[in-house]
Amino acid sequence: MIEAANLSKHYRKKLAVNDLSFKVETGKVTGFLGPNGAGKSTTMRLMLGLDNGGGKTVYDSKPLHGYTQPSSIVGVLLEAKAFHPTRTARSHLRVLAAAGGIPDSRVQEVLDIVGLSEVAKKGPGKFSLGMSQRLGIAAALLGKPKYLLLDEPANGLDPEGMAWLRQFLKDYAADGNAVFVSSHLLSEMSQMADNLIVIGKGKLIADTSVKELLAKSTHRDTFVRSSKPTELKEALEKAKLSFAETDGGIVVNKAKSDEVGELAFKAKVPLQELTNRGASLEDVFLELTVGAEEYVGHTTEGGKQ
Amino acid sequence: MIPALKAEFRKLLTVRSTYVITAIVTAIVIFVAFYLEGWLLKGPTLNDPNQLSGDVTGALNVTVFGAIVAILLMTHEYRYNTVIYTLTSSNSRNKILLAKFVTVSVYALVLAAFIGLLSPLMSYLGVHAHGHTLVPQTLHYADLAWRSLFYGWGYAMAGLLLAVLTRNQVASIMSLFLIPDLAEQLLGFLLFKHNAVYMPFHALVQVINGPSQGDPTSSNLSPAKAAGVYCMYLVVGWIVAWILFVRRDAN
Numbered sequence: 316m317i318e319a320a321n322l323s324k325h326y327r328k329k330l331a332v333n334d335l336s337f338k339v340e341t342g343k344v345t346g347f348l349g350p351n352g353a354g355k356s357t358t359m360r361l362m363l364g365l366d367n368g369g370g371k372t373v374y375d376s377k378p379l380h381g382y383t384q385p386s387s388i389v390g391v392l393l394e395a396k397a398f399h400p401t402r403t404a405r406s407h408l409r410v411l412a413a414a415g416g417i418p419d420s421r422v423q424e425v426l427d428i429v430g431l432s433e434v435a436k437k438g439p440g441k442f443s444l445g446m447s448q449r450l451g452i453a454a455a456l457l458g459k460p461k462y463l464l465l466d467e468p469a470n471g472l473d474p475e476g477m478a479w480l481r482q483f484l485k486d487y488a489a490d491g492n493a494v495f496v497s498s499h500l501l502s503e504m505s506q507m508a509d510n511l512i513v514i515g516k517g518k519l520i521a522d523t524s525v526k527e528l529l530a531k532s533t534h535r536d537t538f539v540r541s542s543k544p545t546e547l548k549e550a551l552e553k554a555k556l557s558f559a560e561t562d563g564g565i566v567v568n569k570a571k572s573d574e575v576g577e578l579a580f581k582a583k584v585p586l587q588e589l590t591n592r593g594a595s596l597e598d599v600f601l602e603l604t605v606g607a608e609e610y611v612g613h614t615t616e617g618g619k620q
Numbered sequence: 621m622i623p624a625l626k627a628e629f630r631k632l633l634t635v636r637s638t639y640v641i642t643a644i645v646t647a648i649v650i651f652v653a654f655y656l657e658g659w660l661l662k663g664p665t666l667n668d669p670n671q672l673s674g675d676v677t678g679a680l681n682v683t684v685f686g687a688i689v690a691i692l693l694m695t696h697e698y699r700y701n702t703v704i705y706t707l708t709s710s711n712s713r714n715k716i717l718l719a720k721f722v723t724v725s726v727y728a729l730v731l732a733a734f735i736g737l738l739s740p741l742m743s744y745l746g747v748h749a750h751g752h753t754l755v756p757q758t759l760h761y762a763d764l765a766w767r768s769l770f771y772g773w774g775y776a777m778a779g780l781l782l783a784v785l786t787r788n789q790v791a792s793i794m795s796l797f798l799i800p801d802l803a804e805q806l807l808g809f810l811l812f813k814h815n816a817v818y819m820p821f822h823a824l825v826q827v828i829n830g831p832s833q834g835d836p837t838s839s840n841l842s843p844a845k846a847a848g849v850y851c852m853y854l855v856v857g858w859i860v861a862w863i864l865f866v867r868r869d870a871n
Binding site for chain 2: 380
């Protein structure tokens with residue numbers, strides 16, 4: 316298990332990470348979410364001892380520098396393009412293998428795993444972002460580490476690559492390892508992660524399982540379609556439920572499908588469709604991080620998005 | 621420590637710049653020694669018994685390229701962010717920096733030895749290719765060897781030191797050229813006057829050139845003393861650099 320305790324980091328006057336504590340369990344994929352500038356990358360750097368700051372992180376009760384070969388404990392991907400552009404992909408991995416005390420034979424194995432064997436003799440300077448991510452994942456896997464810390468590994472991957480990564484990380488965790496992965500691709504995360512840690516402005520917002528997080532959300536709608544929409548709307552108004560008309564139906568806000576179904580039955584309104592629309596991870600994420608965004612875009616020059 | 625060393629040597633030997641720079645050094649030494657100091661040699665210089673030893677000390681000016689290799693070995697880590705991997709692969713930053721120190725030292729010493737051997741050989745071949753003959757040469761092998769090796773190593777260590785301090789390729793290379801040629805010249809004029817020789821790169825040059833006759837501003841240190849002065853600067857600089865490397869954020 317990875318245990319991060321009281322992590323904190325200041326950049327001059329700005330508090331980037333604020334007394335952050337959490338655990339990453341083995342056997343699970345733990346997603347790490349937060350708006351841009353929330354402190355995700357800084358947190359990962361603190362966990363690896365790359366940056367100086369407060370708090371400590373232990374891997375199976377020992378700090379990373381307490382291990383003789385740290386790369387066999389933690390595999391790291393913090394930046395896709397972290398390589399010399401003209402050093403071949405194979406040489407890049409051979410350098411990292413040497414640094415970690417890993418046999419060279421492992422280099423070909425990881426190249427095969429990520430599907431880069433055919434370009435192993437090329438300099439990665441001209442690799443696409445997706446290929447660079449694969450090389451970064453190969454580097455992280457070199458030491459067959461128990462823990463993987465990956466910062467936005469799905470960025471730039473094609474759909475096939477994403478599906479491969481999702482399954483690979485789930486399998487890797489299922490083998491008794493722990494995967495700690497940050498991503499902005501929330502749909503991807505909802506399919507991949509077992510647990511989620513959400514931060515905003517450097518503070519912990521949520522540390523729970525994906526199921527629990529979705530269940531807690533207030534964002535719960537029901538889509539209903541009827542041949543008598545006027546009667547249905549009257550029944551909804553009587554029941555003081557808010558709703559909105561959409562193409563071909565009505566979305567009833569904050570109501571479960573059984574509640575709407577019962578209402579329609581009592582009003583003798585026939586229904587063609589009745590569907591629960593549970594919260595998506597994106598809905599929950601936006602709900603949780605409201606006010607914790609560092610950077611907010613605008614739809615027009617006048618108003619917020 | 622061994623994995624860190626192995627990794628540093630692989631870094632050095634798997635980038636094009638190491639080979640390009642070494643090739644440039646070789647080409648310059650061959651051209652200067654064979655053509656300028658050999659083929660074109662004529663008149664009384666053919667009768668100078670110190671001609672070849674002078675060629676060695678002159679050729680060693682190109683060891684500045686060794687310092688550039690040292691700078692690239694360090695600053696590529698920051699430019700391409702591979703320092704993330706370097707620092708997370710080892711359990712001690714001290715081991716990493718020591719590995720870089722040893723790797724650069726070995727490269728610099730091999731380069732200086734190579735130049736020290738290639739230069740007189742090319743000069744000798746140049747003279748004979750033109751049909752001339754040199755008088756028997758006086759070569760103090762041990763003296764020449766330590767001064768050459770120290771000069772090459774010293775320059776590379778300065779390069780590595782600047783790279784550790786600045787963590788920036790352009791800034792390190794600019795500093796490497798500006799400090800000896802501009803900063804020290806100005807300081808020499810303004811502050812030190814007759815004691816300019818106590819400045820680091822002036823001292824380093826004294827190691828290889830020895831005390832020059834009749835120049836009161838730069839001629840009062842023996843090679844051994846000049847090496848001592850230079851080492852003092854290196855030690856102080858490296859203490860600061862080492863502390864910064866261990867304590868600073870990765871990049």
